Amino acid sequence: MNDSVQIIRDFVVRHHYEKLHPVAALVDMDGTLYDSMRNHARAWSMMCAEAGLTVDYDEFFMYEGMTGAQTIDIIMQRCRGRHATAEECESLYHRKTELFTSLPAVEVMPGARELTSLMKEVGMRRVLVTGSGQSSLIGRLDSDFPGVFDSNLRVTSKDVAHGKPHPEPYIRAMQLARVTPSQAIAIENAPLGVKSAATSGAFTIGVVTGPVPRAELEGAGAAIVYDSMTECAEAFPTLLYNMLTYVP
Ligand code: MG
Numbered sequence: 001m002n003d004s005v006q007i008i009r010d011f012v013v014r015h016h017y018e019k020l021h022p023v024a025a026l027v028d029m030d031g032t033l034y035d036s037m038r039n040h041a042r043a044w045s046m047m048c049a050e051a052g053l054t055v056d057y058d059e060f061f062m063y064e065g066m067t068g069a070q071t072i073d074i075i076m077q078r079c080r081g082r083h084a085t086a087e088e089c090e091s092l093y094h095r096k097t098e099l100f101t102s103l104p105a106v107e108v109m110p111g112a113r114e115l116t117s118l119m120k121e122v123g124m125r126r127v128l129v130t131g132s133g134q135s136s137l138i139g140r141l142d143s144d145f146p147g148v149f150d151s152n153l154r155v156t157s158k159d160v161a162h163g164k165p166h167p168e169p170y171i172r173a174m175q176l177a178r179v180t181p182s183q184a185i186a187i188e189n190a191p192l193g194v195k196s197a198a199t200s201g202a203f204t205i206g207v208v209t210g211p212v213p214r215a216e217l218e219g220a221g222a223a224i225v226y227d228s229m230t231e232c233a234e235a236f237p238t239l240l241y242n243m244l245t246y247v248p
């Protein structure tokens with residue numbers, strides 16, 4: 001059970017903020033809005049098997065949030081003892097993307113529509129913050145989450161020099177939303193994504209939606225962790241109320 005009043009107090013003190021004024025919600029995509037991580041892990045595993053690279057299926061859940069090139073480089077260093085070339089990064093990521101699109105369609109994460117609708121209803125600015133550059137899911141946002149993510153309020157792998165776990169994607173998102181860290185809430189499901197968001201100074205909500213345990217999200221810097229997006233959506237109004245009414 002999360003005691004959000006105490007968690008908010010600890011967070012504000014730790015960051016030396018005067019108060020929290022949640023104006024913007026910065027939302028991750030894969031594994032947060034879409035139940036897409038099993039397909040991603042499957043596509044990565046299939047691509048690696050084809051290329052003769054030995055990798056565990058579960059490993060890909062820990063790499064989530066990195067750019068494709070970063071993931072390929074880590075695997076190359078371990079399996080071949082050298083960095084991946086730019087050509088390898090491009091061709092292997094292209095093949096992974098092909099395999100991903102050949103898999104059964106990904107579903108919206110249960111609870112994600114409810115949570116993003118709440119954010120919209122209370123007038124928070126919503127910014128998408130994804131390490132992905134794959135158009136197959138980004139292109140579905142307008143039909144799956146109508147009116148939630150303005151096309152000008154999206155940070156993808158194409159918009160940053162450094163992917164997660166670097167804070168750049170979340171800093172960029174705050175610039176787009178014209179907010180400071182104490183005015184931003186981030187929602188993430190993966191350790192590297194949580195680290196990126198937490199380092200940017202945003203109040204970071206970790207959500208367990210796959211095999212990665214909550215301790216990994218707490219260890220990466222999540223201020224609060226929920227065991228599903230549905231639980232997060234149910235708790236969100238109270239969390240927001242406790243933030244707005246917090247006095248030092
Ligand atoms: Mg994610």
